[in-house]
Amino acid sequence: MKIFPSSSIKKLDAYTIENEPIASIDLMERAATALTKAITDRWNTETPVTIFAGPGNNGGDALAVARMMAEKGYKLEVYLFNPKGELSPDCQTNKELVEMMEEVAFHEISTQFVPPVLTPDHLVIDGLFGSGLNKPLSGGFAAVVKYINSSPAMVVAIDIPSGLMGEENTFNVKTNIIRADVTFSLQLPKLAFLFAENTEFVGEWELLDIQLSEDGIEETETNYEMLEIEEIRSLIKPRKQFAHKGNFGHALLIAGSKGMAGASVLAARACLRSGVGLLTVHAPMCNNDILQTSIPEAIVETDANETCFAVPTDTDDYQAVGIGPGLGRNEETEAALLEQLEHCQAPVVVDADALNILANHRHALTHLPKGSILTPHPKELERLTGKCQDSYERLMKACELAHAAHVHIVLKGAYSAIITPEGKCFFNPTGNPGMATGGSGDVLTGVILALLAQGYPTEEAAKIGTYIHGLAGDVAQKKQGMIGMIASDIITCLPTAWRLVSE
Ligand SMILES: NC(=O)C1=CN([C@@H]2O[C@H](COP(=O)(O)OP(=O)(O)OC[C@H]3O[C@@H](n4cnc5c(N)ncnc54)[C@H](O)[C@@H]3O)[C@@H](O)[C@H]2O)[C@@H](O)CC1
């Protein structure tokens, strides 16, 4: 599913109007019908409703919703804010229709606004501004937003909470943005919905289908997309009847140190549960018995060092290398890692401490083997790129890094982003907060490593791996609950996740 910047949404709108063809006012009618259904499905006719409409088409939507809800018997009060005496044509048309309805208490505000009483029983519908917002709200509009936010009423936002920009909100005025309980967004999600710091504004979000032109969506380029199960399913290669383990690659995992054998165990198990043919784990001597006992399926190659990774190993026989989980950051490991990366031909998944070491040796970032993937969580990314003010800036910096280092990046978070060197971002919809637990990232490394070893191209390995990891987390959450689940449960659920996307 594509995610468009606000500028493209207007064009898409116009494309639909021209090519369907449909009159602009009828497209608004279609949007309002979908919005009315979504709202009336959740709130019954007993609910007192107060609608705030702005001067553009977002306000037009709100006025059309007011008419449709009034026809269904809701008691409504409508405030249309028109400080400049200038409404968009479709907003004007809907204003005239609402004005005529006796059952609607309609107020057009040009200067003085006496705020209505809002109780916890009230439902506020926010149609002040949508995708046409071009600067942070200020003055009278900001005052209205603050009044709504300070009220105890439930708030539903039409398309996007008023005051929130569709993409960047780094320099927005946070007090002047509607804090919605629910956002009903038209057709496609906005990029801003995917950022953690915007949840307080967006609340729960739901997409409403308004049948924007499929051709238009197809033809309009965008850098942002949401992964969907159909795409993942189409990427997975079926196994041939006469396949043998040699067909599924030999992966090398360099992980673990004294006290951190668990990270290598988790990554190794996840790798084996993701279809790899063979797995060798390179680990310090002290972890040998742990690995041999807990993962009999893996081959263990011990480092000459007792407690940490200190001596690079030959990678010629491997199709992919995973490096980082539980590695530690001492000087010997640092030197070994840099040398290892310099002489490696196979694509590498770089995670955890390996990323932290690279943060101190940024020059090495530009010499990573072709097809490599970095899997930072936000803090690890910031160690590589410098401090970021918010998720949008972090995403932009990750794009710059992916471009400069010619690598793919999986930026982990609620909607993990898979970023290509060309600047495309694919957001992952699977996963849940139960996965915010130690070892969850090691599992992801193992899954992606297995896919690279099996010969999946880098972008596909990152997409499939991230999706499956989240899906396994969702299966684990159903079984164990968000609070009780641990990283090992995600591994236990990997086989079910694989079946869900491949059978
Ligand atoms: N995307 C679509 O296909 C459809 C969009 N529709 C609605 O149309 C909306 C977009 O409508 P518009 O483009 O008219 O935009 P808006 O309704 O968001 O408002 C734009 C108006 O607000 C003014 N404005 C922008 N920023 C301001 C600020 N900070 N302070 C004061 N005034 C400001 C602009 O000058 C313009 O007059 C969508 O969000 C959606 O609700 C629907 O009607 C149907 C179809």
Ligand SMILES: [K+]
């Ligand atoms: K809105």
